[in-house]
Amino acid sequence: MSCWETLLDYGLRSIGIGERLLPREDFTICQQVVLIGSGMIWNVYFGLVAMLSGFFLATAVALGKTARNPLARKSSEWFIFIFRGSPLFIQFFFAYFAFLSLKSVSPVFDPFTSAWLGAAIVLFLNTAAYSGEIFYGALQSIPKGDMEAADAYGFSGWTRFRKITWPTMLRLAWPAYTNESIFLFHATTLVYFSGFPAWQQRGDALYYASYFADKTFNPFVPYPILAGYFILVTLILISVFGLINRHLNRHLPQNTRSRLKMRMPLIR
Amino acid sequence: MFDFCTDPDTLSDLAWMACYLTTGKHMAIYWSVLTVLLLLAITAPAALAFGFAGASAARSSFLPLQLLGRGYVAVVRGVPDIAFFLFFVIALDQFFEWIRHEVKCPDWDQPIRQGNDFVVCEAAKLPLGNSAQWVHETYGFFLAVLTFAIVFGAFAANVLYGAMRAVPRAQMETAEAYGMSQRQCFWRILVPQMWVFALPGLSNLWMVLIKATPLLFLLGVEDIVYWARELGGAKTARFTDYPHGDWRMWYFLALLVFYLAFTRVSELVLDRIMTRLTKGQATTAGEAQRKAA
Numbered sequence: 237m238s239c240w241e242t243l244l245d246y247g248l249r250s251i252g253i254g255e256r257l258l259p260r261e262d263f264t265i266c267q268q269v270v271l272i273g274s275g276m277i278w279n280v281y282f283g284l285v286a287m288l289s290g291f292f293l294a295t296a297v298a299l300g301k302t303a304r305n306p307l308a309r310k311s312s313e314w315f316i317f318i319f320r321g322s323p324l325f326i327q328f329f330f331a332y333f334a335f336l337s338l339k340s341v342s343p344v345f346d347p348f349t350s351a352w353l354g355a356a357i358v359l360f361l362n363t364a365a366y367s368g369e370i371f372y373g374a375l376q377s378i379p380k381g382d383m384e385a386a387d388a389y390g391f392s393g394w395t396r397f398r399k400i401t402w403p404t405m406l407r408l409a410w411p412a413y414t415n416e417s418i419f420l421f422h423a424t425t426l427v428y429f430s431g432f433p434a435w436q437q438r439g440d441a442l443y444y445a446s447y448f449a450d451k452t453f454n455p456f457v458p459y460p461i462l463a464g465y466f467i468l469v470t471l472i473l474i475s476v477f478g479l480i481n482r483h484l485n486r487h488l489p490q491n492t493r494s495r496l497k498m499r500m501p502l503i504r
Numbered sequence: 505m506f507d508f509c510t511d512p513d514t515l516s517d518l519a520w521m522a523c524y525l526t527t528g529k530h531m532a533i534y535w536s537v538l539t540v541l542l543l544l545a546i547t548a549p550a551a552l553a554f555g556f557a558g559a560s561a562a563r564s565s566f567l568p569l570q571l572l573g574r575g576y577v578a579v580v581r582g583v584p585d586i587a588f589f590l591f592f593v594i595a596l597d598q599f600f601e602w603i604r605h606e607v608k609c610p611d612w613d614q615p616i617r618q619g620n621d622f623v624v625c626e627a628a629k630l631p632l633g634n635s636a637q638w639v640h641e642t643y644g645f646f647l648a649v650l651t652f653a654i655v656f657g658a659f660a661a662n663v664l665y666g667a668m669r670a671v672p673r674a675q676m677e678t679a680e681a682y683g684m685s686q687r688q689c690f691w692r693i694l695v696p697q698m699w700v701f702a703l704p705g706l707s708n709l710w711m712v713l714i715k716a717t718p719l720l721f722l723l724g725v726e727d728i729v730y731w732a733r734e735l736g737g738a739k740t741a742r743f744t745d746y747p748h749g750d751w752r753m754w755y756f757l758a759l760l761v762f763y764l765a766f767t768r769v770s771e772l773v774l775d776r777i778m779t780r781l782t783k784g785q786a787t788t789a790g791e792a793q794r795k796a797a
Contacts, residue, residue, distance in 0.1 A: 321767040322717040322760050329729065330756035333736070337753050425586050429722055437644075446590055459591040466587075 239266040250274040275441035282424040286359035297368030319365030328430035351432040356388040374409035407484040547706035554657025559664035592651040648723040663705035670701040707774040
């Protein structure tokens with residue numbers, strides 16, 4: 237079987253298109269690369285969904301934490317504390333079993349027990365809490381002069397937020413937010429190891445990598461392939477976020493722009 | 505556990521709960537909490553040692569050593585850590601067995617990798633096939649600790665490397681001017697001063713380490729996640745005196761609360777240590793403390 241046929245058979249295996257049976261013996265490098273790459277579809281899906289939706293909740297949470305209203309402030313603080321203070325792994329398990337018990341209450345909750353919705357919700361809340369804290373820190377460090385200038389120009393309410401506060405917050409938070417997004421993509425690998433079942437063996441990249449490692453007793457091929465894919469995703473993320481960073485900083489003189497600094501990816 | 509637990513069917517709710525939570529199996533989950541604490545107690549210093557070695561190697565003037573140190577720090581970057589956890593446990597296990605195989609069975613003529621199998625001679629198996637159950641469990645735990653130490657060692661190395669570079673250059677130059685050797689400069693000037701700069705990073709790392717302990721479950725250790733899944737599953741009256749429905753959700757809620765409490769307490773303690781350490785330091789925080797006093 238040529239590599240091209242393998243690509244046709246397994247290229248979209250993780251979303252249920254193509255050959256049904258996973259390879260069982262005589263594993264080729266090509267099969268491993270294709271199948272693990274096919275699993276990356278899920279990692280990218282979870283990462284993008286959580287990042288794009290989490291961004292808005294994060295802004296809301298950050299604003300809530302700075303609010304004068306004690307109800308908004310306390311609830312934002314607790315939200316951030318709960319999702320940042322506990323392991324994501326346990327959050328996944330808890331959410332899965334919580335959805336499982338809700339399933340018996342009403343069939344509405346059926347889709348929540350499958351990974352594509354349930355795990356995406358957990359990741360969404362989790363990244364909202366982490367980025368909310370980052371945005372809160374940025375809101376705190378907006379220069380006083382900027383706000384005074386906005387007042388002097390007669391900005392107030394929504395216009396002031398939209399034109400002054402929000403862009404400045406994003407600009408200050410962007411380097412940290414880039415790192416947070418990278419961690420988020422790395423965290424997507426936990427999904428299929430934490431209760432959420434891989435229905436019909438449709439899993440993410442790590443699911444297939446550990447499948448091959450289990451079958452071949454040889455971790456030295458599948459995991460480096462997985463690592464390669466993730467390094468690729470990380471590089472793409474960094475370049476996209478770098479472009480946005482340049483856009484956010486375009487009004488500043490060249491030498492005072494905040495550069496993107498890479499931090500170590502850490503587990504949460 | 506309690507005397508009144510002889511016939512669970514007749515008990516009131518509260519007493520039933522007290523009996524239920526003290527069955528032999530529940531004792532196992534309480535022990536596994538201790539396993540987690542033990543893991544933290546061993547891993548934290550081990551990772552610090554790995555990190556210190558890595559950071560020292562990375563700033564060595566001997567090129568191969570420097571490349572090794574930098575490579576160790578850099579290799580963790582860009583790759584999900586959970587992949588490292590899965591990778592290292594198999595890789596280390598096979599590495600140890602291979603070494604023992606080379607030493608103990610020099611006249612073995614078959615290849616080690618036969619197709620999809622990893623084959624070493626009987627005497628090289630780790631742990632030996634006929635050893636007791638606790639040896640297997642301890643070996644698994646040992647592999648887990650080593651994996652944690654290697655992965656977190658890389659993070660710690662990064663933090664310590666940054667801290668070493670944060671020590672003011674003038675300090676080192678002064679030491680050299682006094683005629684101290686490279687070794688003396690390093691141990692007497694650099695190392696004592698770097699901890700203040702390293703502490704914020706290290707305390708962050710400690711929090712991350714706490715939150716990484718549930719990954720023990722993936723390494724095949726019977727930890728709290730394993731027991732929560734075991735004990736929480738629905739039990740019928742045929743197999744146990746304490747039948748109940750699917751309570752896994754509540755068990756994981758308990759774990760969630762446990763971890764929240766643990767991270768909160770660590771946060772408070774680390775804040776205190778930081779306050780203590782910054783006292784009298786020539787940093788912004790130290791200056792603020794002096795003014796407040």
